[in-house]
Amino acid sequence: VTAIERDRRCLPALAELSEAFPGQLKVIEGDALELPLASVMSGPCHIASNLPYNVGTALLIGWLSGQDWPRLAMKVHRSAFTPPPKVMSAIVHLTPAAMPEGIKAARLEAITAAAFGQRRKMLRQSLKGLPGALAALEAVGIDPARRAETLSVDEFLAVARAMETA
Incomplete structure (x- = not known):
């Protein structure tokens, strides 16, 4: 698992997780908007995220863009977050479709x-x-x-x- 975390306050908790599961968690301190996915992951990958709403669309579009062609799994109540947002959230499952022939x-x-x-x-x-x-x-x-x-x-x-x- 690779975690990209911008908020320095979360790094100690991620370090504890990394110590509890040696070799299974790589933590990258940085802004996911500034890191190309290819620089962090190689080949097909699964992305799980808890995104701030103001960057979610930009990241999703970025992840789905490019030469590879990249559903609502469940709703998540706003009380699951601290601080709770004013809107409900969802877990979305995207399954890549085959690349249509003859199109970039x-x-x-x-x-x-x-x-x-x-x-x-x-x-x-x-x-x-x-x-x-x-x-x-x-x-x-x-x-x-x-x-x-x-x-x-x-x-x-x-x-x-x-x-x-x-």
């Missing part, structure tokens, strides 16, 4: 970021700044007047494939 993850990330980046905009407006995206919509028969939330995952994949081959 970065390409699909760029398309979905642009498509969902301007809330409630039609695709023709939200994708106009992404070179080749409007032509790819046309090539796969997607009406550019549609909004991002109406497209299926397969439709986003088709657009990405069309952009890769253009």
Whole structure:
């Protein structure tokens, strides 16, 4: 187990755990937002975390980004935390899907970021700044007047494939 801990107040407790289980816990003092996952882990890994809400999304997106393609397991009551947050939490279980053929993850990330980046905009407006995206919509028969939330995952994949081959 590798623990990344930014809060120095938690390090003594982690040191006790490490001593109680020799060779089974590696503690890295640092900020998980600043450490690339590949520098800490190699190959497939399981991530368990107790994240502050303000950094959870950034870390999750970072962990799921890149060339590898990365569910609600249970709810956790706010009283389980000190201090208790104002919202309920959840344990999320993510199972990586197979990498779709003919698509770079970065390409699909760029398309979905642009498509969902301007809330409630039609695709023709939200994708106009992404070179080749409007032509790819046309090539796969997607009406550019549609909004991002109406497209299926397969439709986003088709657009990405069309952009890769253009």
